Amino acid sequence: MSAAAGLGERAYTSEMSDTEINLAASASIQGIPAQGVQGDDLLDALRIERQGDLDWRGGKAFSLVYNSDDPELERVQHEVAAIFLHENALNPFRYKTLLRMESEILGMAKALFHAGQAALTSGGTESIFLAVMTARERGFAHGISSPTLVCAETAHPAFAKACHYLGVEMIRTEVSADGRANPEAMQAAIDERTALVVVSAPCYPFGVIDPITEVAALCETRGVLCHVDACLGGYLLPFWEALGQAVPPWDFRVPGVTSMSADIHKYGYAFKGASTVMYRDRDLYQYQIFMYDSWPGGLYASSTAAGTRPGSPIAGAWATMNHLGIEGYMRLGQRVLNATNGLKDGINSIDGLKVTSNPDMSLFEFGVDPLSESGRSLSIEAIGDVMDDRGWNLDRQQGGLHVMTSPGHDKIVESFVSDLDFAAKNHGAARGEEHMYGGVVSS
Ligand SMILES: Cc1ncc(COP(=O)(O)O)c(C=O)c1O
Numbered sequence: 001m002s003a004a005a006g007l008g009e010r011a012y013t014s015e016m017s018d019t020e021i022n023l024a025a026s027a028s029i030q031g032i033p034a035q036g037v038q039g040d041d042l043l044d045a046l047r048i049e050r051q052g053d054l055d056w057r058g059g060k061a062f063s064l065v066y067n068s069d070d071p072e073l074e075r076v077q078h079e080v081a082a083i084f085l086h087e088n089a090l091n092p093f094r095y096k097t098l099l100r101m102e103s104e105i106l107g108m109a110k111a112l113f114h115a116g117q118a119a120l121t122s123g124g125t126e127s128i129f130l131a132v133m134t135a136r137e138r139g140f141a142h143g144i145s146s147p148t149l150v151c152a153e154t155a156h157p158a159f160a161k162a163c164h165y166l167g168v169e170m171i172r173t174e175v176s177a178d179g180r181a182n183p184e185a186m187q188a189a190i191d192e193r194t195a196l197v198v199v200s201a202p203c204y205p206f207g208v209i210d211p212i213t214e215v216a217a218l219c220e221t222r223g224v225l226c227h228v229d230a231c232l233g234g235y236l237l238p239f240w241e242a243l244g245q246a247v248p249p250w251d252f253r254v255p256g257v258t259s260m261s262a263d264i265h266k267y268g269y270a271f272k273g274a275s276t277v278m279y280r281d282r283d284l285y286q287y288q289i290f291m292y293d294s295w296p297g298g299l300y301a302s303s304t305a306a307g308t309r310p311g312s313p314i315a316g317a318w319a320t321m322n323h324l325g326i327e328g329y330m331r332l333g334q335r336v337l338n339a340t341n342g343l344k345d346g347i348n349s350i351d352g353l354k355v356t357s358n359p360d361m362s363l364f365e366f367g368v369d370p371l372s373e374s375g376r377s378l379s380i381e382a383i384g385d386v387m388d389d390r391g392w393n394l395d396r397q398q399g400g401l402h403v404m405t406s407p408g409h410d411k412i413v414e415s416f417v418s419d420l421d422f423a424a425k426n427h428g429a430a431r432g433e434e435h436m437y438g439g440v441v442s443s
Helices: 018-027 039-050 071-083 096-113 124-141 157-166 183-189 212-222 237-242 282-288 311-348 380-389 407-411 413-426
Strands: 117-121 148-152 169-173 194-200 225-229 259-263 275-279 290-292 300-302 353-355 363-368 401-404
Touching: 071 311, 096 117, 096 259, 096 275, 096 311, 117 124, 117 282, 124 157, 124 194, 124 225, 124 259, 124 275, 124 282, 148 157, 148 183, 157 169, 169 183, 183 212, 194 212, 212 225, 237 311, 275 282, 311 353, 311 363, 311 407, 311 413, 363 380, 380 401, 380 413, 407 413
Parallel strands: 148 169, 148 194, 194 225, 225 259
Antiparallel strands: 117 275, 259 275, 290 300, 353 363, 363 401
């Protein structure tokens, strides 16, 4: 049987439109093929199909993959993923190497952020779910029967999702003119139902760090838990601080911060499936642990959401942290810093364009400068279209285009700025592309 037949009526080619790809895909889901496809045929077909997917190595993509541009790190990751591919950390005592690696990852995370307790999860969303659930349970224990979560409107949608799943009411507060959470607005939203207040380090849309010291202090005064979402900043900010950047206080050294999420699969450069959720102390962490002893199969004890847990992300995160070491994180952090500064300066030098707000980290939005006359004649949507046509993959937000910088972007600063300058001078009418972040796959 040919690979094309195994993968559907029609094999994928890179010239296909999105509609054709969907049709080819739907033709392939009529059931498991009666006969298996030869390994090499299947792999060859996938290699061809992949040529049409977003290329993250070339420096023209700005989200979804954090390209360390470090071939030796990639080699180590491929090998370690293969070694631990089939192992399962459901029962950590069966695979002692995974157990040791997990414990060491948590030790490294606790030391980096000055945390009291930590757990390894599959990603930022799981870390956030667990922190919200922990706060809800602690709220229940303190007599809060219908808990709320207070966050700025820039907090990641994973908090809205967690609240939705967990029956917590989310109260969103306005941000200040600089895009940062507004402590007065948060103060006004806190009441006897508040189970958790959330701040970001930094927020995704604008890359700014909320006024964590101020918000955490008011939480402490009011006896309310305060979570720092450092999914993005966690594994970059400590190294930027060491490189001499002005990083405002944001981790557990800030009094009043009680929990934190930080993703190893973002600026920790591990491959997907690794994040950390942390707590100031064991008392709070206890609410995250689930125990069930009424099952004929035996006692079920777990501190995170998954049952079966794949070994590769644990091994991958451990290998990445140990292979890079502080020196490696500083080296990659410096490259991110260079790329970020180059891109920001280049964008701000184009007449009529402006980086939004004053980002504290390596991600930001840019748009037209409404205060400049040339800015008012530009369309950021249409500029995005020209950039798309030139092969760049900038994400679109409500107010502009979004850039998330990785080490590999230090090689494209000049060509990006030159194409953006061209786009600003030569764009026509906007095609009306959507502002999309996630997506739903239905069948
Ligand atoms: C600030 C922030 N928090 C949370 C998340 C969710 O992380 P994940 O996509 O790993 O679930 C993201 C993802 O980009 C993020 O930027």
